[in-house]
Amino acid sequence: MHIVHVHVHVKADHVEAFQHASAENAGHSLREPGVARFDVIQEREDPTRFVLVEGYRTVEATLQHKETAHYKRWRDTVAPMMAEPRRAVIYTNVFPPENSPFSTE
């Protein structure tokens, strides 16, 4: 599993608009065959901070995602909402292992 955490910090007056745009993007993204997981979570202590928790079945799927209309729409919609550039961190799964009954698949 190829896991990407995208850390996003939005301007305070764009929190609701970011939630809306990101939930829409996440719903579309989950329908991509290479996407196993696409969560949007919001920090409890600072609601202007979010993480997009993206789970891809392959590295290729991460590239295909960037070519979709919904990703490009999200990217352009949220660009002016950013308080600072967003930051992506890439992970691999330790637990659950691939094909486990507890995995996202």
Place this chain on the structure above:
Amino acid sequence: MHIVHVHVHVKADHVEAFQHASAENAGHSLREPGVARFDVIQEREDPTRFVLVEGYRTVEATLQHKETAHYKRWRDTVAPMMAEPRRAVIYTNVFPPENSPFSTE
């Protein structure tokens, strides 16, 4: 959903031992009724850095988790492996919403 990301940085010679102890703890934790998700992920660029991605159904479940034998065993086992104190960040879910077909439940 009450989501906790625990950021862990371990000493380089403890990476495998940390993986083993954390996978065991995660497997036990998933059997707690209040735990919906318990992933262990490892940073691609720096394999000494991990995140425990914990999803609890209630705040009470986070407290009950801390009382379990498997949590206490994990805490004591990994204490000497830490390169720096671990850091927990608490989130709430934006997407998927509660009780959605895409949620972890």
